[in-house]
Amino acid sequence: MAGIEEVAKLAGVSTATVSRALSGKDHVSAKALAAVQLAASELGYVVSHSAYTLATGRNRNIGVVMPRVDRWFFSTVLEAAETELISNGYDLTLYNLRGGDNQRSQVFQEFLLRGRVDAVLAVAIQPDKDEIAALDRLGKPIVGIGGIIPGARTIEMDDFAAGKLATEHLISLGHTKIANLSGEILTNWEFNQPGLRRAGYLEALKNAGIESKEAWQVMGDYSIPSGYRAAKQLLGDPRNAPTALFCNSDEMAIGAILAAKDLGLRVPQDVSIIGIDDHDFAEFFGVTTITQTVSAQATFAVRTILDLLSDPDLGSHVNVDQNTVWPSELIVRSTTARVNS
Amino acid sequence: MAGIEEVAKLAGVSTATVSRALSGKDHVSAKALAAVQLAASELGYVVSHSAYTLATGRNRNIGVVMPRVDRWFFSTVLEAAETELISNGYDLTLYNLRGGDNQRSQVFQEFLLRGRVDAVLAVAIQPDKDEIAALDRLGKPIVGIGGIIPGARTIEMDDFAAGKLATEHLISLGHTKIANLSGEILTNWEFNQPGLRRAGYLEALKNAGIESKEAWQVMGDYSIPSGYRAAKQLLGDPRNAPTALFCNSDEMAIGAILAAKDLGLRVPQDVSIIGIDDHDFAEFFGVTTITQTVSAQATFAVRTILDLLSDPDLGSHVNVDQNTVWPSELIVRSTTARVNS
DNA sequence: CTGAAAGCGCTTACAG
C-alpha cells in the first residue's frame, strides 16, 4: 500500500504539499495540485486512517448505540443514519447492547472512550450522568433519539401526547371500551416510552370521564405475534371485550387485526384498532396510526451531530440539555370507525 | 484524557512496561503489573485506538457491507455479527449500499482501503475481482454470506437445492399447480439467489413430469405486502389458480396466507404455502419453511474471519476460493397439506 | 506557495 512519501516522491514535492493538496484545506499551486493528484491516483493512494486520526484527533466516525437491531424501529434508524453519514464521508460503528448490562458498561467505559468515535448517537438508550460526563470530558457530543437524556441533546416524539391523541381519536368515535397494548421495559437503561404512552391514554380516558380498567392494559413486545396473542385474549373474552385497541406499535396493531379476523370480528365495524409508527406495512394493512417518521428523525439526529462536529470552537463540555420534540401526526386509515352500538 | 505517559509516571515505570503490562503479551514482574493496573484504573486510562493501530497495523474492527439493513435477513445478520464481534473485543463498521453504484464503488475503493478495517464481511454482495484483489494486496480477508464469491471464502445455503426441496415437498403432497413467488435482482452486484431457487423449482417440476407455466413465476420483494399482492393475483384468477405457492421468503409466505384468507380460501385445505427462511414469525403463522439459520451463519462467518486474523502467518494474498454449503432443513408446519382434489 | 521537522500516542525489536 502506497504511503504519502511515495506520492510525494512521484509528484516531486514534499509530503506536506501532498497532504495539503489532497485535503484541499490549504492553497497549493495548480501545478503541484495536478502532479499530486496524478501521482496519488497512479499509486492508488488512500490516506491511512489511523495516521490521520492520530495527527488530527478526528475520526470521521460516529458510534451508534442501540439495544438491538432486529426490530423495525432500530433497523430503520440504522439505515437512515448510515445513509446520511456515508454521504458525508463518515463511518458508522455499531454497538448493539443485546449482551445486557455487562456489554453496556463495556461499550460505554471502553469502546466509546478508546477514541475511535467522534460522537455518539444513542438510540432508545438512557446513558447515565457519569457516562455523559466521560464523553463530555473528551469533547464528544452525544445525541439521543427516542427519549430525553438529561444533559444531552435529544430528539423524541411526545409519547404522552401520542398516547393521548390515539385514545382521543377512539373516544371521538364513540368508543368507551378501549384497551392499550403496550410494551415492557426490560432494563433500567431503556426509556419509559410504554409508561408515557399509557399515561397519555389514561389521561384521555379521565378527561372524557371514562373509567380505566386494569384488565385492558396489557403488555406485548412490539411484534406482530405479540399483538395477535394479546388481542385474541382481549377480544375473545365474552364478558369483558373492548371495542377498540390502542397498540404501541403498528406491528402489534397488525397482529391485532389478524386476531380480530380470526375471531370472526370485522375491523373496523366490530373493533377499531390504532397503532403508532407508520411502519412500512401500515399503509398496506390500512392501519390508522400516529406517525413517527423514524428515518427523518435519524437523519436529523445525524445532521445535528455533524453540525456540532464542524463547529470550529467546539471545546470540551459539548453536551447540553436540549430536547427537540419531534412532530407526530394522526393518519386515519381503515382500521378505526364509529363504535358499533 | 490520560495517556500512556501519565500512567507510566504514576506507576513509576516506562511506557514500554505499561504497554506490556496492559496488553498481557509480554512478561512483566508482578510488582510492575500491579502498579500499572492501579495507575491505569486510577487515571481511567484507555488505549488510544489510532495510536495502537498505527503502531501495530491492527484495527480490531471489521467492515460489514450489505445492500440494505431494514429487512429481516440483513438486520438478523447484523445483530448476530455484532454480538459475536463485540464479545471478542472487535468493533463493527457498517456500510450499507443503499446509495447504489456510486456508493458501492466509494465503499470499496476508499472506505475499505483506508485501513480502518481488518477484514470485511460481505452480505449478499458480489464484489468483483479487482475489489477482492485490492483487499488481498492489503492482506485483508473477505468472507461472504449469501452466495459464492469467486476468489473468496463464502458461506451459503444451497439455493438451488432449497428451491428443489420446497417444490418436491409440494409435489409429494400431490400438487401439480405450483407457483413460485420469487424476487428481483436490482443491481449487477447482487447474487442471483432468486434465479437459483427458481431453477431448483423448475428442475423439481421437470423431474416429476409437471409442466411449468410462465404465469406462475412471479416477482415480489420479500416483504409481506408483496407476497399478499402477488398471491391475491394468482389465487384470484378463476381459470388459472395454482393450488400451491412456493415463496422465496417467509414474509412473502405470510402475505400469501393473508391473501388466501381474504379470498375465502383455507390454508392448507385449499392452498398450500411454503416459504424459506424460518423467520422469527414463521412458527407463529405456522409456515412450512426451509431453514436458513441466519444468525448461526453470521456467527460462523465472523468466527471464520476472527480465525484468519489470529493466524500468525497470514500474509497478503489471504483470500482463496472456498465455499461452505450451509445446511438447510425442511420444517413442515401447518400451511402445507395434500392437494384437495 | 512550500519544505523541514515536530508531534500525535502507542508498540516492539534491541540491549542490557
Add this chain to the structure above:
DNA sequence: CTGAAAGCGCTTACAG
C-alpha cells in the same frame, strides 16, 4: 524483566 528509542503515516504550525 525492563528501558531508551525508533517507527507507524499522517498533519500542521513555523520559517522562508
